Amino acid sequence: TGSSRPQRMLKAVQKNATKGDPQSVISAIDYYCRHKEWAMNVGDEKGLILDSVLTEVNPSMALELGTYCGYSSVRIARLLSPNSKLITVEFNPAFAAIARQIIAYAGLQDKVTIVEGPSADLIPKMKERFGLKSFDFVFLDHWKDRYVPDTKLLEECGLLKKGTVLLADNVICPGAPEYLKYVRNNPRYESRYYKSYLEYTKAEDGLEKSVFLG
Ligand SMILES: O=C(CSCCNC(=O)c1cc(-c2ccc(F)cc2)cc(O)c1O)c1ccc(O)c(O)c1
């Protein structure tokens, strides 16, 4: 049987990027997905917004829901301060296997922990498993109908603190209407929409940034 899209993406990184150079890994994936084969990475345009929010927050502990091939894991981890960490959750073992290799190729394996499984099962185990108190930053990029239940779960598990920033991908396309309703009409969040484009296309999409007020 043939290769998968994630496998072809990994090949493009190994061919066109420089080992240990995260920016070259990001550029190689963006080039491949824009000119050869579309894939559901956050991409270069929304990626710049992700970069700016990350630089502003400068998180010690970051969480990503929905690793896919590790493109946004590399974008996030390359901007983390020394001793800061990213935990990224992926449901699909095949995606996780490719992501592990792409993150290692970028030289960021010491800053990123990939956990495989359903976010609903893993979130309640985070404190005990990783000895952490709370997250300073959460990037939501997994099943769009999991954004609300997993945000509520993070609240209930005491994994959000005053000032924690949630950044959600795809709030327009494919869309997360329930999530937008939840964070925008909730006194515990201060929300703002960053208009952009669906990765590698001219379709509208955007990121919703929501600050947890405690
Ligand atoms: O990561 C997963 C697998 S679902 C991938 C989610 N992402 C998308 O579906 C996604 C889709 C599109 C898109 C696709 C077709 C279009 F025509 C237009 C847009 C774009 C994106 O940027 C996306 O992020 C996971 C599942 C369960 C868990 O509990 C967990 O923790 C993780």
Ligand SMILES: [Mg+2]
């Ligand atoms: Mg996405």
